[in-house]
Amino acid sequence: MDPMAEIRLTFFQECEEQLTALENGLLSMQEGDSDSETVNAVFRAVHSIKGGAGAFKLNALVSFAHIFETALDRVRSGDLVPDSDAMKLFLRAADALADLVSASRDGGVEVTAPYLAIEEEFNALIGGGGAAAEEDEFAGLEFRPIITAFDEPPSPARNVFTIRFRPLRELFAKANEPLALFRELARLGTLTSACDIKNLPFLDTFEPEDSYLSWELRLETESQRAAVKEVFDFVEGDCDLAIELAQPATATPPPQEMDITAILRKVREEAPAIAAAAAAAAPQPEADAAPKAAKAAVQPTIRVDLDRVDRLINLVGELVINQAMLTQRVLHSSHVRDREVTSSLEELERLTREIQESVMAIRAQPVRPLFQRMSRIVREVADATSKDVRLRTEGEATEVDKTVVELLADPLTHMIRNAVDHGLEGPEQRVAAGKPPEGTVKLAAAHRSGRVIIEVSDDGQGINRPRVLQKAIANGLVPPDAQLSDSEIDNLLFLPGFSTASTVSNISGRGVGMDVVKRSIQALGGRISISSAPGQGSTFTLSLPLTLAVLDGIVVTVDEQVFVIPLTAIVETVKHEPSRIHHLGDHSFVLRVRDVLVPLIDVGAELGVRGPTSDLRSGVAILIETANGTRSALLVDNIQDQRQVVIKSLETNYMRVDGIAAATILGDGRVAMILDVDALVGPRHHDWVAAETPLAKAS
Amino acid sequence: MTVTILTVDDSRTMRDMLRMALVDAGFRVVQAEDGLHGLDVLRGEQPQVVITDINMPRMDGFGFIEAVRQDAQYRAIPILVLTTESDDEKKLRARRAGATGWIVKPFDPAKLIAAVRRVAA
Amino acid sequence: MIEKSLNPQSREAEFVAFRSGSLEFCINIMSVREIRGWTPATAIPRAPSYIRGVINLRGVVLPIVDLGVRLGLPGTEPTARHVIIVAQVGERAAGLLVDSVSDILSVEDTSIQPTPDVASQLARMFVRGVIAMDGRMISVITMDNVLPAGMDLEAA
Numbered sequence: 011m012d013p014m015a016e017i018r019l020t021f022f023q024e025c026e027e028q029l030t031a032l033e034n035g036l037l038s039m040q041e042g043d044s045d046s047e048t049v050n051a052v053f054r055a056v057h058s059i060k061g062g063a064g065a066f067k068l069n070a071l072v073s074f075a076h077i078f079e080t081a082l083d084r085v086r087s088g089d090l091v092p093d094s095d096a097m098k099l100f101l102r103a104a105d106a107l108a109d110l111v112s113a114s115r116d117g118g119v120e121v122t123a124p125y126l127a128i129e130e131e132f133n134a135l136i137g138g139g140g141a142a143a144e145e146d147e148f149a150g151l152e153f154r155p156i157i158t159a160f161d162e163p164p165s166p167a168r169n170v171f172t173i174r175f176r177p178l179r180e181l182f183a184k185a186n187e188p189l190a191l192f193r194e195l196a197r198l199g200t201l202t203s204a205c206d207i208k209n210l211p212f213l214d215t216f217e218p219e220d221s222y223l224s225w226e227l228r229l230e231t232e233s234q235r236a237a238v239k240e241v242f243d244f245v246e247g248d249c250d251l252a253i254e255l256a257q258p259a260t261a262t263p264p265p266q267e268m269d270i271t272a273i274l275r276k277v278r279e280e281a282p283a284i285a286a287a288a289a290a291a292a293p294q295p296e297a298d299a300a301p302k303a304a305k306a307a308v309q310p311t312i313r314v315d316l317d318r319v320d321r322l323i324n325l326v327g328e329l330v331i332n333q334a335m336l337t338q339r340v341l342h343s344s345h346v347r348d349r350e351v352t353s354s355l356e357e358l359e360r361l362t363r364e365i366q367e368s369v370m371a372i373r374a375q376p377v378r379p380l381f382q383r384m385s386r387i388v389r390e391v392a393d394a395t396s397k398d399v400r401l402r403t404e405g406e407a408t409e410v411d412k413t414v415v416e417l418l419a420d421p422l423t424h425m426i427r428n429a430v431d432h433g434l435e436g437p438e439q440r441v442a443a444g445k446p447p448e449g450t451v452k453l454a455a456a457h458r459s460g461r462v463i464i465e466v467s468d469d470g471q472g473i474n475r476p477r478v479l480q481k482a483i484a485n486g487l488v489p490p491d492a493q494l495s496d497s498e499i500d501n502l503l504f505l506p507g508f509s510t511a512s513t514v515s516n517i518s519g520r521g522v523g524m525d526v527v528k529r530s531i532q533a534l535g536g537r538i539s540i541s542s543a544p545g546q547g548s549t550f551t552l553s554l555p556l557t558l559a560v561l562d563g564i565v566v567t568v569d570e571q572v573f574v575i576p577l578t579a580i581v582e583t584v585k586h587e588p589s590r591i592h593h594l595g596d597h598s599f600v601l602r603v604r605d606v607l608v609p610l611i612d613v614g615a616e617l618g619v620r621g622p623t624s625d626l627r628s629g630v631a632i633l634i635e636t637a638n639g640t641r642s643a644l645l646v647d648n649i650q651d652q653r654q655v656v657i658k659s660l661e662t663n664y665m666r667v668d669g670i671a672a673a674t675i676l677g678d679g680r681v682a683m684i685l686d687v688d689a690l691v692g693p694r695h696h697d698w699v700a701a702e703t704p705l706a707k708a709s
Numbered sequence: 710m711t712v713t714i715l716t717v718d719d720s721r722t723m724r725d726m727l728r729m730a731l732v733d734a735g736f737r738v739v740q741a742e743d744g745l746h747g748l749d750v751l752r753g754e755q756p757q758v759v760i761t762d763i764n765m766p767r768m769d770g771f772g773f774i775e776a777v778r779q780d781a782q783y784r785a786i787p788i789l790v791l792t793t794e795s796d797d798e799k800k801l802r803a804r805r806a807g808a809t810g811w812i813v814k815p816f817d818p819a820k821l822i823a824a825v826r827r828v829a830a
Numbered sequence: 831m832i833e834k835s836l837n838p839q840s841r842e843a844e845f846v847a848f849r850s851g852s853l854e855f856c857i858n859i860m861s862v863r864e865i866r867g868w869t870p871a872t873a874i875p876r877a878p879s880y881i882r883g884v885i886n887l888r889g890v891v892l893p894i895v896d897l898g899v900r901l902g903l904p905g906t907e908p909t910a911r912h913v914i915i916v917a918q919v920g921e922r923a924a925g926l927l928v929d930s931v932s933d934i935l936s937v938e939d940t941s942i943q944p945t946p947d948v949a950s951q952l953a954r955m956f957v958r959g960v961i962a963m964d965g966r967m968i969s970v971i972t973m974d975n976v977l978p979a980g981m982d983l984e985a986a
Contacts, residue, residue, distance in 0.1 A: 013729050014729075016725075017722060017725045017726055017729065020721050020722050020725055021722040023721075024720060024721050024722050047766075050764075050766075051766065053764065054719070054764045054765070054766065057764050057793065058719070058720045058722075058723075058764075060793060061720060061722075061723060061793050061814050061815070062720060062722040062723065064793065064814060064815035065722070065723075065726055065814070065815040065816075067815075182785075183778075183784075183807065184788075184804065184807050184808060184809045185784070185785050185786055185787040185788065185807070185809045185828070186787070186809050186810070186828060187787070187828065190787075190826065190827055190828055190829060191827065193826070194823075194826060194827050241827065243810070244809060244810035244811070244827060244828065247804075324889070327889065328889050331889065571872070571873060572872075617875035617876065618875055618876055619873070619875060658889070658890075658891045659891070660874070660884070660891055662890070662891070662922065663890070663891060663892055663893055663922045663923050663924060664874070664881075664884065664891070664893040664922070664977070665978065667874060667875060667876055667877070668876060669875060669876070670874070670875060673872075673884060673891045675886045675889065675891075679886055680870070680872055680885075680886060681871075681872040681883075681884045681885060681886050681891055682872060683872065683874070683875065
């Protein structure tokens with residue numbers, strides 16, 4: 011790749027990081043954090059984006075970032091103490107900046123009304139100083155050509171400058187070097203110089219750090235005075251300098267003529283001596299500089315292409331399968347039953363597991379960036395619905411597989427929108443209900459028993475159950491006389507096609523309902539559940555696997571076919587003596603587990619592996635719990651094994667199959683299906699309520 | 710002898726751009742991500758020229774320059790500051806801290822190399 | 831031959847020819863990834879009858895299409911002598927279960943004739959054209975419609 015294109019990629023990657031830092035900092039400022047480092051970090055983020063944008067001539071981005079930065083600089087210097095309106099403006103500007111970055115990346119930037127409006131507001135905030143500063147900035151952007159003498163054809167109009175230059179000690183203190191300046195002058199044309207040493211004192215009064223030499227230089231050049239003066243830019247104020255345009259003919263010969271190389275040599279000889287003397291005379295602050303340096307050690311990191319990591323993960327997946335196959339083959343071959351072989355195989359299995367876990371850890375990412383994206387969603391929906399909303403986040407450092415984080419973005423966005431749009435009341439309504447006018451949406455993540463739990467909760471009105479039920483009846487999802495428990499009503503929200511908003515607002519009503527959310531969570535091997543208290547709010551709880559690559563399951567057989575049931579769904583295996591099975595007609599059976607009746611699902615018949623079995627008495631029943639907490643029993647022929655399996659997508663080459671979560675490859679090299687327990691027993695078809703109702707009565 | 714240049718900038722983009730331009734011009738480049746890191750690298754690498762950003766976490770450019778100038782061993786190293794502001798106040802402050810010169814961002818490689826040449830012994 | 835190859839309109843392509851029941855088919859060699867013997871497949875629940883199941887192809891889960899059944903012919907119970915042609919179908923890969931692979935054919939574009947009108951609607955979904963050669967009639971299979979269109983089943 012062209013190096014500039016590569017740097018451009020880096021720039022946009024870095025922009026994402028800066029935008030995250032920006033939003034983080036602004037949010038913590040909004041929370042009342044006035045630490046100068048927080049403000050600095052916020053300023054730096056915008057400043058960095060501007061700097062990079064300038065290098066790629068992304069002018070719209072530069073100018074927006076500039077005005078933003080100007081405002082932040084006022085905050086940094088203490089001239090501006092941002093009130094809550096100013097903070098809101100900053101946050102909106104951060105969102106706009108993010109949009110502008112994306113637009114710049116994709117190459118289509120139009121300076122449209124939202125940006126201009128924000129710029130206007132900034133100008134009002136900082137008293138109109140922004141525009142002037144901006145002009146200044148663009149002056150800075152302008153490319154000034156470097157004048158080089160060599161490439162230009164000789165011109166008869168040569169200028170001859172006489173330059174008197176006396177460096178002051180400050181010049182040397184800043185590590186400027188007459189030698190380097192002369193060398194630059196020499197590039198402009200023909201330079202002759204004379205060194206005046208008459209100010210050099212006797213050794214007894216010699217100050218190693220002082221400056222005693224001066225030069226008179228004669229430069230014959232095609233360049234103009236400005237170019238000559240530019241060479242002395244860095245030393246302006248640290249030297250006595252006079253540049254005069256002289257006539258070539260009348261130029262006075264310098265007092266002690268030397269050619270430039272001799273001068274250079276002389277200066278080079280002198281410089282180390284001066285530096286050494288200076289070093290001897292200087293204070294020694296090294297002692298306290300050392301611990302600082304020690305602190306500077308940064309945790310070393312490397313950046314790796316995701317492709318490489320994924321290839322490694324695939325290979326390790328193969329290794330796990332291979333290890334299982336090897337173990338199975340060795341243990342099945344009768345002649346090797348050596349204790350040492352067995353223990354080596356066990357060691358191999360342990361190592362394989364460890365490698366796998368370490369590799370998976372590479373993909374683990376904190377949910378923080380995901381949560382941060384949600385704060386923007388909250389702001390947008392709050393603005394659109396004129397609600398006051400605060401997003402609180404917890405456990406942002408919780409790590410999950412990168413893919414899980416990515417695939418969570420859409421469902422989470424939808425849930426957050428719902429929470430603000432439907433969950434929270436408007437300020438007046440809240441005050442009337444005795445709540446603070448500002449609503450709170452909380453987003454929390456935590457690890458719990460090998461899974462990631464993410465909760466989205468609000469302190470709003472809670473689920474309006476009578477309305478949900480009424481709507482479900484109206485839509486024919488529930489019979490009019492249905493008696494449903496609170497939790498059953500809440501779960502109606504997940505039914506396909508259900509939407510609570512009686513008027514579809516343009517925020518939540520984007521053609522997706524909670525059923526889609528549920529489906530996406532299930533596709534991730536996750537579960538979603540809901541709880542709600544009228545007047546106090548609702549909580550959606552997501553439970554997700556840490557990784558999409560492996561799961562623990564039990565291997566079962568049904569009609570000689572092998573299936574894997576995820577361990578997370580399993581409560582226990584249960585005895586199912588004939589006396590515990592009750593026939594409800596129409597191939598529906600329930601199993602009594604202790605004193606509770608649960609539906610008994612014939613996996614073979616449900617998946618169409620075989621016809622409904624008449625003999626429910628053989629086989630094993632496995633009690634499972636679905637995401638919404640309802641229990642069922644799955645009837646299988648046999649339980650073979652409990653093991654960790656590598657998840658293989660069925661969709662890569664085939665498609666999604668209802669009731670099947672994914673495929674895996676077992677120790678014998680054959681493919682087995684992993685059951686999607688929720689889909690298998692969940693609200694299947696539209697007889698969900700019909701199947702559950704008798705139960706509710708029976709228990 | 711190859712001239713070694715230390716660049717100190719918290720922005721990866723800027724570090725990459727500096728590296729590209731300087732390496733193309735035949736310099737050896739070592740890099741640091743902020744002032745403290747810069748001091749660390751400075752001690753290990755003994756560069757002939759330092760280019761530093763101003764706005765950085767942990768230790769900013771001003772702090773970095775002051776620290777370098779206080780160290781007798783490094784007080785004669787030319788330091789160029791990178792600045793987006795044509796703002797004289799910042800330039801002045803950098804010079805007061807001991808900066809040798811400055812480079813206005815965004816820079817083009819020719820301008821950068823010219824600035825380096827103007828200070829490199 | 832020389833004349834023909836000079837004709838820019840005419841391009842030659844290689845096809846893998848195979849048998850399914852009494853019929854002969856061929857598929858462009860560019861879409862064939864490999865040919866392997868039959869291994870027992872794991873049935874996929876709720877799959878159409880022409881999907882034999884999935885096999886493990888070096889860690890990839892590969893669906894197997896019984897071509898005969900797909901074309902509306904009676905299915906046969908596969909044995910070790912049956913063959914799976916692993917083919918690329920757009921982004922996806924699939925195995926075609928066939929009786930045997932018979933030949934590699936070099937065929938001019940121009941010698942592929944359009945599918946005769948008498949062919950059934952089903953056959954027309956998969957047959958791009960026919961080649962008449964040495965008294966044989968070989969149907970050129972296109973893989974495009976061989977796998978079920980994803981959305982159909984998902985909606986069910």
